[in-house]
Amino acid sequence: AQSVTQPDIHITVSEGASLELRCNYSYGATPYLFWYVQSPGQGLQLLLKYFSGDTLVQGIKGFEAEFKRSQSSFNLRKPSVHWSDAAEYFCAVAPYFNTGKLIFGQGTTLQVKP
Amino acid sequence: DGGITQSPKYLFRKEGQNVTLSCEQNLNHDAMYWYRQDPGQGLRLIYYSQIVNDFQKGDIAEGYSVSREKKESFPLTVTSAQKNPTAFYLCASSSQTLPGELNEQFFGPGTRLTVL
Numbered sequence: 001a002q003s004v005t006q007p008d009i010h011i012t013v014s015e016g017a018s019l020e021l022r023c024n025y026s027y028g029a030t031p032y033l034f035w036y037v038q039s040p041g042q043g044l045q046l047l048l049k050y051f052s053g054d055t056l057v058q059g060i061k062g063f064e065a066e067f068k069r070s071q072s073s074f075n076l077r078k079p080s081v082h083w084s085d086a087a088e089y090f091c092a093v094a095p096y097f098n099t100g101k102l103i104f105g106q107g108t109t110l111q112v113k114p
Numbered sequence: 115d116g117g118i119t120q121s122p123k124y125l126f127r128k129e130g131q132n133v134t135l136s137c138e139q140n141l142n143h144d145a146m147y148w149y150r151q152d153p154g155q156g157l158r159l160i161y162y163s164q165i166v167n168d169f170q171k172g173d174i175a176e177g178y179s180v181s182r183e184k185k186e187s188f189p190l191t192v193t194s195a196q197k198n199p200t201a202f203y204l205c206a207s208s209s210q211t212l213p214g215e216l217n218e219q220f221f222g223p224g225t226r227l228t229v230l
Binding site: 004009034036041042043044045046049090092100101102104105106107 | 118145147149154155156157158159162164172202204206208217218219220221222223224226
């Protein structure tokens with residue numbers, strides 16, 4: 001069955017440090033891939049998405065993600081974290097492109113130290 | 115402003131009662147979705163609808179029901195048959211998906227349901 005794994009439940013980084021959040025998926029073909037961010041008690045906001053083409057994708061708020069087919073990964077990165085980046089981050093996969101259904105990972109909570 | 119509204123933000127229910135969560139969108143999107151979020155479990159799909167008057171069960175549809183009588187509205191009813199309804203519920207929508215194409219989902223602010 002298709003699945004998405006975010007190995008890190010909780011990550012703490014210092015403000016100004018670099019960040020990498022991991023995402024691995026299990027699916028035969030290349031799926032559609034997304035990263036969403038959620039502030040406490042709020043809905044989800046799309047950071048970036050990958051459908052095809054260049055495997056390095058740029059998103060909003062200075063985030064980027066790299067699709068690596070050989071590793072079935074779609075890791076999210078940011079060169080310098082700001083205190084406002086503290087939130088929960090979700091990786092999602094859409095294996096059934098004609099229904100729009102998404103499968104979400106468990107989420108990674110990011111804490112930023114001053 | 116275009117977007118998705120969910121009401122109410124907080125909802126309290128006694129055991130054995132049905133309750134309906136509202137979801138309205140003015141984005142002119144064809145597809146709408148309902149997700150349930152529990153700590154440490156990510157989002158799980160309850161129901162989705164790709165077109166008016168049609169909807170399909172998601173991964174955890176038991177104890178829930180939906181209707182899609184209007185394009186802009188997709189209410190979710192949590193019935194008394196749902197054994198553990200306390201959760202954060204999120205509604206989303208996306209534009210029509212053509213073969214080989216996928217459009218992102220836009221999310222509402224969510225409704226937190228607590229069963230007393």
